[in-house]
Amino acid sequence: MILWTIQPEHVFRLIYKRGIYRCDFFKSGMKNFAESQYNWLVEQMKKRIGPPPESVTYPVWAWYRWSRTKKRPDLRAIRWYWGQKGDKFYRLEVDIPDSEVLLSDFESWAGIILNNGLLSYTEQEDKELDAVYESLSPEEKNEFRAKNWERVFDTAIFDNGWTNRGDTTQATFWELRRENIRQFTPFYTEGKR
Numbered sequence: 179m180i181l182w183t184i185q186p187e188h189v190f191r192l193i194y195k196r197g198i199y200r201c202d203f204f205k206s207g208m209k210n211f212a213e214s215q216y217n218w219l220v221e222q223m224k225k226r227i228g229p230p231p232e233s234v235t236y237p238v239w240a241w242y243r244w245s246r247t248k249k250r251p252d253l254r255a256i257r258w259y260w261g262q263k264g265d266k267f268y269r270l271e272v273d274i275p276d277s278e279v280l281l282s283d284f285e286s287w288a289g290i291i292l293n294n295g296l297l298s299y300t301e302q303e304d305k306e307l308d309a310v311y312e313s314l315s316p317e318e319k320n321e322f323r324a325k326n327w328e329r330v331f332d333t334a335i336f337d338n339g340w341t342n343r344g345d346t347t348q349a350t351f352w353e354l355r356r357e358n359i360r361q362f363t364p365f366y367t368e369g370k371r
Contacts, residue, residue, distance in 0.1 A: 179276045180360070181349045182251050183240035187266040190362065199354045201236045215291050218324055222331075223280050223350060230352040237350035240272065242281050246335060246345040253365045261367040269365065272358045274351050282330045284346040290330075297329040299341050 185199075193199045216236060223237060224230070230237075244251045251269060260267055290297050296311060298304035311322055335344035 179242070179274055179279050179349070180249075181240035181242055181272050181274055181279070181351075182244070182249075183238065183270050183272060183354065184251065184256060184260060185268050185270060186261065187268065187364075190268040190270070190364075193354060193356050193359070197356045199238065200231075200234050200352070201238050215294075218291075218327065219280075219282075219350065222328070223352070226331075227278055227280050227351075234352050237280075237352055238354045240274075240349045240351070241347070242279075242333075242349045243345070243347040253363065257365055257368045259367075259369055261369055263367055263369050265367045265369075267365055267367065269363045270354075271360045271362070272354060273360055274349075274354075274358055279349050279351045280331070281333050281347050281349050283333050283343045284348045286330045286343055287348065291327050294323070296323060296326050299336075300338070301340050304340075 185193075189199055220230075220236060241249075241251050243249050250271070253269060256267075256269070286297055289295075296304070296307045298307055307326065311319060314322055333344050333347045336342070337345075
């Protein structure tokens, strides 16, 4: 499966020096979010694509589809909000076996799951889910939410005015090896300093 990942220069150099990159959650931008959502995703990856290699805790992230009309991330857009102004990054085009990748809807992940919300397809369903959720015990709420979040893996393009899914599809996999890289494009960010 062809994917694109954006990595800072030090990660790019590490891949070429050691031949492999594995995510360090506490050095990544993910550390600013609740670990519970990431731990849930890790459990889903174990269930759906198999256990991680020894010493791997969290996945590497990439894009499968950047937008409805473009698969590859557009550097003209990325350079404005990725990192600090003048930081060097690399867009890596990688080829990872399909069986080692878990795809998920980015908007559902970033907008709903990271905010501990529930995924719904309509406004009516949203109200019904909230009503059921509020009637549950804390333990039942966790189970209900975890099951509901599995909808994030539906990456078919869908837009009904209430829900827009599948336009941007992210990918997670356990490790990135030098031999997975097909090509790379360096770029400097224009973001705020």
